[in-house]
Amino acid sequence: MKRKWIPILNFIVLAIILSSTVFLFGQVRENKMMQILVGILISILYVTWGMIHHAMQGDLYPKVVVEYLLVGAIAVTLIVTVVWI
Amino acid sequence: MMYRFLRHFFLPHHTNNHRAKALHPDILLVYILLLAVFNFSFRYIHTQYPSILGYATDIRLGELLDLTNQKRTALGLSQLKLNEKLSLAAAKKAQDMFANNYWSHTSPEGKTPWEFVTSSGYEYSMAGENLAKNFSDSSGVVEAWMASRTHKDNIVKPGYKDIGYAIVNGVLNGEETTLVVQMFGATNKEEVIAQKPVPLSTGTSTEALGDQIPMNILDVASPEATKSFLSSLSSVIQTPKINIPTMTRVIVFIFLGFLIAILIIDGCVVSRRKIIRVAGHNVAHIMFFMAICLALMFVKRGVLL
Numbered sequence: 455m456k457r458k459w460i461p462i463l464n465f466i467v468l469a470i471i472l473s474s475t476v477f478l479f480g481q482v483r484e485n486k487m488m489q490i491l492v493g494i495l496i497s498i499l500y501v502t503w504g505m506i507h508h509a510m511q512g513d514l515y516p517k518v519v520v521e522y523l524l525v526g527a528i529a530v531t532l533i534v535t536v537v538w539i
Numbered sequence: 540m541m542y543r544f545l546r547h548f549f550l551p552h553h554t555n556n557h558r559a560k561a562l563h564p565d566i567l568l569v570y571i572l573l574l575a576v577f578n579f580s581f582r583y584i585h586t587q588y589p590s591i592l593g594y595a596t597d598i599r600l601g602e603l604l605d606l607t608n609q610k611r612t613a614l615g616l617s618q619l620k621l622n623e624k625l626s627l628a629a630a631k632k633a634q635d636m637f638a639n640n641y642w643s644h645t646s647p648e649g650k651t652p653w654e655f656v657t658s659s660g661y662e663y664s665m666a667g668e669n670l671a672k673n674f675s676d677s678s679g680v681v682e683a684w685m686a687s688r689t690h691k692d693n694i695v696k697p698g699y700k701d702i703g704y705a706i707v708n709g710v711l712n713g714e715e716t717t718l719v720v721q722m723f724g725a726t727n728k729e730e731v732i733a734q735k736p737v738p739l740s741t742g743t744s745t746e747a748l749g750d751q752i753p754m755n756i757l758d759v760a761s762p763e764a765t766k767s768f769l770s771s772l773s774s775v776i777q778t779p780k781i782n783i784p785t786m787t788r789v790i791v792f793i794f795l796g797f798l799i800a801i802l803i804i805d806g807c808v809v810s811r812r813k814i815i816r817v818a819g820h821n822v823a824h825i826m827f828f829m830a831i832c833l834a835l836m837f838v839k840r841g842v843l844l
Binding site: 465468469472473475476479480483484489492493496500503504507508513515517518520521522524525527528529531532533534535536537538539 | 562564567568570571574575577578581783784787788791794795798817818819820822823824826827828830831833834835837838839842843
């Protein structure tokens with residue numbers, strides 16, 4: 455019963471992380487460099503969350519780690535593209 | 540053949556190890572490389588062919604003045620008169636910002652806006668300065684100023700009588716910049732309050748990368764020369780065939796939509812077929828990309844000071 459709640463709790467934590475960092479991104483909208491730094495922070499937190507989540511689920515494999523790293527890198531590239539142009 | 544390729548690319552199947560090929564690490568890496576190529580090629584084309592790929596801008600002095608006076612009139616305040624000396628002060632300020640490469644009310648050498656006002660021959664009893672950069676049109680500039688408390692305070696200050704503008708294109712901190720300097724003033728000797736500048740911050744000064752205002756012309760005493768010089772700083776109008784910010788956003792949001800759609804399709808198929816596989820969590824990726832979409836909506840080019 456307890457284990458059933460862990461993934462739900464993990465997703466609630468992810469929702470909190472994402473919403474608070476997006477809010478922070480909006481707060482620094484006057485400063486491009488800060489926006490990029492917050493964008494990198496969002497990605498780092500997401501990759502970290504992914505590692506912890508999959509470790510708790512017992513399916514943390516190198517392939518999964520690479521996937522999360524690449525997804526995070528795509529997000530950073532997109533943010534840099536829009537902020538710097 | 541085509542059907543097989545599409546199925547392999549977009550749907551989980553035994554040919555792609557039950558994960559849409561579009562979500563495989565090697566393809567994710569290709570996306571990053573394509574985005575990098577897109578970035579560099581956009582910048583290259585912009586520098587080579589700015590009339591084709593550039594920043595659409597239409598900021599005019601007349602519109603800024605009319606819109607500012609409309610805001611004042613709506614509050615029952617007197618209209619501001621365009622003052623040549625204040626416009627010259629604004630031009631000097633813009634020239635100094637480009638020459639010394641800073642984005643601040645005070646120059647790296649400590650020069651305040653009031654020094655530009657005084658050196659232009661305007662004897663102020665109160666004065667103020669609003670700055671804006673990289674807006675695409677006049678109404679965008681005025682609306683952004685009105686939405687900011689400190690800038691709005693300047694626009695709707697009852698004591699001001701005169702106003703001056705400089706609208707200039709140049710390169711600031713390595714970035715192509717359309718700068719708008721708005722100077723307010725009053726010469727009424729009874730009001731002896733010199734308004735403090737709106738929050739000051741020191742801009743990073745590296746090297747002067749651009750200066751489109753000839754330095755010498757600012758020292759010309761001839762009223763005709765000054766007049767023609769100021770009229771050259773009364774608007775910035777650029778109409779490239781492709782507007783970089785719009786094009787970039789369209790491409791980025793289409794790409795994010797594409798990724799989210801593939802993740803949804805992949806997740807639905809895997810869930811329906813009850814396939815167990817080693818991969819990242821689709822729901823988490825969707826949440827993450829949607830958060831990035833939301834964050835990117837906050838990005839705007841125009842900045843105030």
